[in-house]
Amino acid sequence: MGFFWGKFVHLVVVVLAVTAVTFVMLDLLPADVAHEVAGQSATSRDVAAVRQELGLNDSVAARYGRWLAGAARGDLGTSLVTRQPVGEAIASHLPVTLELLLLAQLFALALAIPAGIVSAWRAESPIDRALGSAAFGLISVPSFALAIVLIYFFSLRLKWFPAIGFTPLSEGAWPNIRGMILPAVSVALVEFASLMRVLRGDMIATLREEFILFARAKGLPTWRILLRHALRPSSFTMLTLLGLHIGNLIGGAVIIETIFALPGIGRLLVSSIFSQDYPMVQGCVLIITVGYVAVNFLVDICYGLLDPRVRKEGSVG
């Protein structure tokens, strides 16, 4: 119980800090929001009216307080540009980001776990070296370059997947997933490389443990030793890295979302920044922060699932 309570307090503190800092930074931007909202042909009186209407004459602290009070009631304000409620805009963009994120992690893990196990088991063998070179190659290629190569081969040449665009789930599961495969693979291939190398390193250390010798002395077949005895104790660093990847993707998949024309949170955030739509920026930042903290929380829980010794410590603290 104390564990969850502690995490909740942590969430509140982080959210307050991050949103406050964002608010202040937006305020420091040189451009005048009221000018943008009032339009090109507005007179200085119009601008003043808009400023009054938006409450821009108040201090930063007062405006932040107002925003916070609204957010606490679930009201994140209204977009200055489209007049759409911020909550609604986020609700329509978030599923795209989550789907990309989930598929990408699934692909990355589906590649990284077998590859990591094999290269640890056969460390320094030709297959390990080949996988290692592939990993370093993939790490050094930016994901957008990879995305363009994938689009060229799989969309333009083979015509297996659409090049760009998002099909909502309401129009069928397959068209929806089909459009997501290339973006997810572009993200996954880069992540796979680091996940696999980390798993390999930890697994090599685990395979030197006495309990692996003991398991072999019990006459268990190799696959069983690798999967049942060695994988779980070797996956801590990989899990940590996975958490960081997911956290980054919530708001940081802008490039991939832009290349594939996916209406995700990353694109919403960037376009809002360009159009000075600060309630929208603020809303995105809030979602990203909550996402980060939630992922970290899940990772902490997973540590306990992976290793009972952590569980014990967790319940004490």
Next chain:
Amino acid sequence: MTTTAQRLLVVENLSVSLPAARGEVRVVDRVSLSLERGRTLALVGESGSGKSMLCRAIMGLLPGGARRTGSGRVVFAGRDLGALLERELNRIRGREIGVVLQDPLSSLNPVLTIGRQIAETLRYHLGFSSARARERSIELLRAVGIPRPEERLACHPHQLSGGMRQRVAIAMALSCDPQLLITDEPTTALDVTIQAEILNLLGRLQKERNMAMILVTHDLWVAAGMAHDTAVMYAGRIVEQAPTGELFARMRMPYTKALFDAIPRVDDPPHTNLKAIGGTPPDLAALPPGCRFAPRCPRVQTRCRAEEPPLVANDREDHRYACWFPYPSEDSP
């Protein structure tokens, strides 16, 4: 003498090499021994003498880089283990040969429950259902003296004390009723009082189940209390081997004597200097040409430095030693 048919384990001329900076070093050198059902053989020696490596070679579980060299054989229950495939060896390891390792803290998997770790051999080797495996696991834990075994099955290793963990490891090694139990320094990592309990347990189980047992130890007293036969290893070779009583009554090889004298005695006056064996074990990459113990031996003569003594029985069939100038047979310590 017994016929080969009665011998459960026969090791002939077994050598193991490890890669070294220049060439290879032989960590186990032309070792021969045999073991019958129901008997215990102690392998005694300093650390680095090759006793653990010998056990791993018998099980076919040599560490990376190490390999068997020469024409040596390991014959277990009539089968040449060196000629078997890994898959076939896996049907013998854990099922016919059980193993207990030194440190129960590191030999049990920290993330799996005790119950799972015992049940997996039962399910894999004997095809038990999970209910039957559970029942048998409880019996096994009870047999090794673990109170309230039903509750322990759900425990993870870190929730048990060192002695309990070693009992659990023994239960795992015994799960498929092996004919041979190899225990590699099973009590070295434990408190002295627990050591005695674990040794008594092993001795009792060995008798009850009529298993053959190899007990690796650096402690001559453990060998004296537990083993029918004792083999002393030095720098990869067996240097003296005899029935334990005979060995303790008539130590012939100076190394055995030195090992024995190095044990502090209760009746020594306080602050008596402990008798260490002078010098250090030889570098296996640069062995002396003659007897390996010659540089440290109190009885060394010219011949010892030139010619390696063979391990042979001279006046008693069952007492073999490798020494040109042994202590006389009536000279008991």
